[in-house]
Amino acid sequence: MSRSDPPISSTPGIRHLPPDTSPALLAGVLAEEGAVIVDRLADPATIDALFAEMEPWIAATPLGADEFAGRFTRRTGGLIARSPTARGLVTHPLITATVDLVLGHLTTYQLHLTQVIEIGPGNPAQAVHRDQWAFDFFPFPPGYEVQCNTIWAGDDFTAENGATRLVPRSHLMEDRLRLDHDRTVPAEMDKGSVLVYTGSLYHSGGENRTIGPRRGINITYSAGFLRQEENQYLSVPPETARELPEDLLRLMGYRRGAYALGYVDDLRDPLDVLLGRDSGADPGFSPR
Ligand SMILES: O=C(O)CCC(=O)C(=O)O
Ligand SMILES: [Fe+2]
Numbered sequence: 661m662s663r664s665d666p667p668i669s670s671t672p673g674i675r676h677l678p679p680d681t682s683p684a685l686l687a688g689v690l691a692e693e694g695a696v697i698v699d700r701l702a703d704p705a706t707i708d709a710l711f712a713e714m715e716p717w718i719a720a721t722p723l724g725a726d727e728f729a730g731r732f733t734r735r736t737g738g739l740i741a742r743s744p745t746a747r748g749l750v751t752h753p754l755i756t757a758t759v760d761l762v763l764g765h766l767t768t769y770q771l772h773l774t775q776v777i778e779i780g781p782g783n784p785a786q787a788v789h790r791d792q793w794a795f796d797f798f799p800f801p802p803g804y805e806v807q808c809n810t811i812w813a814g815d816d817f818t819a820e821n822g823a824t825r826l827v828p829r830s831h832l833m834e835d836r837l838r839l840d841h842d843r844t845v846p847a848e849m850d851k852g853s854v855l856v857y858t859g860s861l862y863h864s865g866g867e868n869r870t871i872g873p874r875r876g877i878n879i880t881y882s883a884g885f886l887r888q889e890e891n892q893y894l895s896v897p898p899e900t901a902r903e904l905p906e907d908l909l910r911l912m913g914y915r916r917g918a919y920a921l922g923y924v925d926d927l928r929d930p931l932d933v934l935l936g937r938d939s940g941a942d943p944g945f946s947p948r
Pocket of ligand 2: 789790791863864
C-alpha cells in the first residue's frame with residue numbers, strides 16, 4: 661500500500677478516525693466501543709527510525725517461552741532506554757490527552773509497558789484476554805478503567821499477517837470469559853496508525869499466516885495507584901541492594917507481581933537483572 665492511497669478503513673466493528681481528530685472524540689468512541697484506530701498518526705519515517713534503533717535489541721531477543729507470549733514471537737522492551745524515537749510515541753500529545761480523559765477518574769496514571777511485539781510467521785493466534793488481567797485478575801467494576809493502551813502498527817496490519825484481533829464493545833462484557841476467535845475482528849490498519857483500546861477490551865494477537873513478521877509497538881498506561889508506596893528501587897541504591905539477601909530483595913519488589921508485573925525489558929526476571937544473572941525470557945510469562 662502506498663501513502664497516497666486512502667487509509668484502510670473497512671474493518672467492520674472498528675471505527676477509524678483521522679490523525680487530526682480530537683481527544684474528546686477518541687475518548688467518546690473508547691467509552692462506547694472499547695477500541696478505536698487513529699489512521700496514520702505517525703509518519704512511516706518515524707516508525708522506520710524506531711526500528712533502526714531497536715533492531716539490534718530485537719535480534720537479540722529470545723522467542724516467547726509459552727503460548728501466550730508466542731513461541732514464534734519476540735517481545736522486546738525497554739524502549740525508552742533503547743529508542744529515542746519511541747519516547748515521542750509514549751508522550752504523543754493526542755494519545756496522552758486521550759489517556760487523560762479515559763483515566764480521568766484516577767489521580768495519576770503511569771507508563772505500564774513499552775514493547776515491540778514481532779509476531780513471526782506461523783505463530784498461532786494468542787488467547788483472547790483483557791490486558792487488565794495482569795493485575796492478578798482483579799475484578800474491576802465494568803466501566804472503571806485502569807488501563808488505556810496503544811498498539812502502533814510497525815507494518816501494515818492485515819488479517820493475514822496477525823493484526824491484533826478484538827471483540828468490539830467487549831469492554832462492558834463479563835469478566836474472565838474465554839472467548840473464541842470467531843468472536844473477534846482484525847484491527848487492520850496502515851503502518852503508523854495506532855489502535856487505542858482499554859484494559860477491559862477482549863483482544864489477542866492474530867495468527868501470522870504470511871512469510872514475514874508483523875511488528876507492533878505496544879505502549880500502555882495504567883493507574884498510578886497500582887504500585888508500592890515507597891519506591892524501593894530508588895530508595896535503596898542498587899549497590900546496596902546487591903548485598904542484601906534474596907528473600908528481602910523479593911519482598912522489596914525484585915520479583916514478579918502476579919504473572920507478569922515487574923519484568924525487565926525483554927521479559928527478564930528483576931532479581932536476575934539486579935544480580936547480573938541474565939536468564940533470558942522468563943518461562944513464567946502469562947496473561948497481562
Ligand atoms: O501483538 C498484538 O497484536 C497483541 C498482543 C497482546 O494483546 C498482548 O500481548 O497482550
Ligand atoms: Fe493484550
